[in-house]
Amino acid sequence: MAKKLHVDVVVIGGGAAGLFCALTAGQRGRRVMVLDSSNKVGKKILMSGGGRCNFTNLHIEPENYISSNPHFVKSALSSYTQWDFISLVEKHGIAYHEKTLGQLFCDESSKLILKMLLDECADAGVSVKTHCQIDTLEKTEHGFVLHSNIGEVRADRVVVATGGLSIPTLGSSGFGYELAEQFGLTVLDRTPALVPFTFSDFMKPVCENLSGLSVDVIMSSGGQSFREGLLFTHRGLSGPVALQISSYWSPGESIEINLLPDEDAIDYLLRAKASLGKSLLKSVLNQVLPKTLIVELEGLLWPTYARTPLAEIPDSVIRALGSNLQAWTLKPSGTEGYRTAEVTLRGIDTRHLSSKTMECLDHPGLYFIGEVVDVTGHLGGYNFQWAWSSGYAAGSAV
Numbered sequence: 489m490a491k492k493l494h495v496d497v498v499v500i501g502g503g504a505a506g507l508f509c510a511l512t513a514g515q516r517g518r519r520v521m522v523l524d525s526s527n528k529v530g531k532k533i534l535m536s537g538g539g540r541c542n543f544t545n546l547h548i549e550p551e552n553y554i555s556s557n558p559h560f561v562k563s564a565l566s567s568y569t570q571w572d573f574i575s576l577v578e579k580h581g582i583a584y585h586e587k588t589l590g591q592l593f594c595d596e597s598s599k600l601i602l603k604m605l606l607d608e609c610a611d612a613g614v615s616v617k618t619h620c621q622i623d624t625l626e627k628t629e630h631g632f633v634l635h636s637n638i639g640e641v642r643a644d645r646v647v648v649a650t651g652g653l654s655i656p657t658l659g660s661s662g663f664g665y666e667l668a669e670q671f672g673l674t675v676l677d678r679t680p681a682l683v684p685f686t687f688s689d690f691m692k693p694v695c696e697n698l699s700g701l702s703v704d705v706i707m708s709s710g711g712q713s714f715r716e717g718l719l720f721t722h723r724g725l726s727g728p729v730a731l732q733i734s735s736y737w738s739p740g741e742s743i744e745i746n747l748l749p750d751e752d753a754i755d756y757l758l759r760a761k762a763s764l765g766k767s768l769l770k771s772v773l774n775q776v777l778p779k780t781l782i783v784e785l786e787g788l789l790w791p792t793y794a795r796t797p798l799a800e801i802p803d804s805v806i807r808a809l810g811s812n813l814q815a816w817t818l819k820p821s822g823t824e825g826y827r828t829a830e831v832t833l834r835g836i837d838t839r840h841l842s843s844k845t846m847e848c849l850d851h852p853g854l855y856f857i858g859e860v861v862d863v864t865g866h867l868g869g870y871n872f873q874w875a876w877s878s879g880y881a882a883g884s885a886v
């Protein structure tokens with residue numbers, strides 16, 4: 489006979505948000521069961537931050553999140569802050585450091601963050617089940633019933649924490665979105681974000697030639713700008729700045745790169761013309777840009793003046809070149825997609841959810857948390873903080 493289980497709360501998905509919600513609810517004395525389809529919970533935590541998990545950021549602000557309702561994150565982020573999570577990390581004796589721009593990483597391994605969450609779950613009596621395939625979720629008069637390969641599970645409350653679509657090999661599925669649609673919630677069109685750009689035009693060989701080179705730049709698109717490292721790869725443009733801008737870029741749009749963020753390029757070149765008139769452009773730019781990049785830029789931006797001494801180059805040409813170096817405009821053919829994207833942009837429309845508890849306004853007892861919701865953080869620990877904060881909000885309410 490198939491097993492029948494009854495708990496207070498079922499959490500579907502044992503990733504960052506699901507585990508945090510489960511331990512919070514468990515600490516309140518609720519009987520909680522986490523059901524995950526994968527062979528292991530918390531796979532993205534293990535993979536994150538190059539194995540060191542960038543678990544939060546010192547400078548969490550609502551402005552670091554993209555959502556069709558920019559106010560939605562405020563309540564959850566202020567109820568459970570980065571300082572709360574840092575205290576928990578310290579309570580577990582996990583050593584960490586700030587890498588850059590407020591980003592906090594484990595000194596040793598992401599495994600410690602997952603162990604911390606699972607230890608907290610165990611202390612709170614949370615039961616965590618892997619290899620669990622859920623076939624159906626139905627609302628009944630008294631709560632919810634789930635049919636799965638481990639039997640029928642009844643629960644008063646159900647929290648959906650199945651994450652986004654990125655990196656399918658880490659257990660991602662569209663199940664959370666399907667459940668949302670089943671209950672009549674709108675799911676906003678999703679796209680891969682925090683993802684490298686690809687090119688099919690002249691930039692393809694340029695990126696190949698420069699593969700491995702990193703430069704500090706300002707990149708802009710979709711009305712946003714970021715200053716961080718740009719990395720050329722065999723496939724296109726990556727590095728923190730490209731990942732950040734990918735969340736604001738739309739297919740068909742251009743990106744603009746300021747290769748000299750600390751200079752007024754026109755002024756720099758005109759001063760060089762006055763004092764170093766016999767020099768070539770490439771020699772003057774050598775002071776401020778890597779040699780390999782200049783070789784490629786020369787072929788693209790000033791091929792006819794490659795051998796012309798600066799003094800003989802008209803000011804108008806120098807001005808145009810200076811502008812180009814500070815607004816190098818490129819048109820990506822696309823992105824690497826969900827295969828390598830860190831997150832999914834958009835998702836379940838926040839209009840259906842309470843920003844305080846993450847509960848569905850039209851379906852009491854049903855909650856959606858974490859990345860499955862239309863909230864996407866910037867790169868730098870912001871997505872995990874949303875997982876902790878939204879998990880805490882639901883875990884305190886279920």
Ligand SMILES: Cc1cc2nc3c(=O)[nH]c(=O)nc-3n(C[C@H](O)[C@H](O)[C@H](O)COP(=O)(O)OP(=O)(O)OC[C@H]3O[C@@H](n4cnc5c(N)ncnc54)[C@H](O)[C@@H]3O)c2cc1C
Nearest residue numbers: 501503504505525536537542651659663858859869871872
């Ligand atoms: C390579 C990589 C590195 C990253 N690094 C960072 C970082 O350093 N800092 C940061 O802030 N963010 C980082 N992120 C983003 C961050 O991992 C996610 O935003 C975060 O994990 C989202 O948490 P979640 O709980 O909503 O979803 P997830 O952590 O994705 O968890 C979803 C869970 O649901 C389970 N699941 C899926 N479908 C089903 C189903 N049908 N039934 C049952 N269970 C199901 C999955 O197995 C998984 O365990 C990274 C992402 C990737 C891919």
